[in-house]
Amino acid sequence: MKFTFKSTVDKRQFSPFSVNACFKLTCGEHFLPGQYHDEQVPSFLISVPKGIYQLRAEVEPHTTVKLLTGQLALSPRKEAFIMTNDVYVEKNQFEIAWWGNGVVSLELVPIKLSHRKMVLIGDSTMSEHPPGHYPQYGWGQLLAEQLRGYPILNIAQSGRSSKSFREEGHFERALQHLKEDDLLIIQFGHNDQKTDHRGTTPEEFKLNLKQYVEEARNKGAVPVLLSPVQRRYFSEGGEMFNPHQGYDEKVAELANEEEVAFIDLTKLSSEAYQRLGIEASKKWFMWLKPGESPNYPEGNEDNTHFSETGARAIAGIVISELQKQNLL
Secondary structure, X not given: OOEEEEOOEOOOOXXXXXXXXXXXXXXXXXXXXOOOHHHOOOOEXXXXXXXXXXXXXXXXXXXXXXXXXXXXXXXXXXXXXXXXXEEEEOOOEEEEEEEEOOEEEEEEEEOOOOOOOEEEEEOOOOOOOOHHHOOOEOHHHHOOOOOXXXXXXXXXXXXXXXXXXXXXXXHHHHHHHOOOOOEEEEEOOOOOOOOOOOOOOHHHHHHHHHHHHHHHHHOOOEEEEEOOOOOXXXXXXXXXXXXXXXXXXXXXXXXXXXXXXXXXXXXXXXXXXXXXXXXHHHHHEEEEOOOOEOOEOOOEXXXXXXXXXXXXXXXXXXXXXXXXXXXX
16 A cells, blocks of 8 residues: 655645545645644645554655654754654544645655664643644644654643543543553643542542553553653752652652563752753743734733644653663
């Protein structure tokens, strides 16, 4: 099963293209989450069976490419680039969008999964974000450009806790896609501290995570626990204040007790912010001046959610730790 098509594109519309008649290709009105507010372009929706594919695209200089539901696969480069990514198609439809100078050719070939895929569950610090939130990114959106040989399915949801994520059926969706030896990356904690229906005590939080771990293992998957990525909270003396205290420790406890792979993202992200310092670390977060972004005309000061720069850096930290533990 193989098809190719060729097209050119300017910043706002696709030019005519051709495609193998065995496949349906539509240029829809749907917009990929997280794409540029002032350069919204239609996305290609390609009907293909659910499964693993290798994407090969010849990309012109100064072109951005996003895949599926918002994975940033390529940021603009000065030179032309041949992009190769393994992708996981969840719902019989592959989605790709680009803007800039364009994509010259595209090839999507079904392949057998020769290694594990990665499934992400968590909250808004990890999840994909809609166009109205741009330039906000979850760090899970920046994995594709750094892990081109690993199919990624990001099921993380904004505003969810370890409790509400399951209650709303999102974990059931994750289980449906987990196969033997897949990685299940688990990061909660930000919303477990809430006082509304999402809230959990630290002990309840630990039990919820334990259940995720057990069900993943029952599927033959490999769970990886992450303590919650740190918020950018500095003390007056320039030290990091940990608002997740009582919750990040429970992740480490559970990982030790159940012999689960563990990344102390609270600690690692805190250290990264401190190295940057109070002012420079703002560039990793959604700090915007008035008029800097049309989505935030009055500016923004958000110490929780990431800019593209911050999301890329946190994704890099996670990848580095997975490699150190021989999980990639």
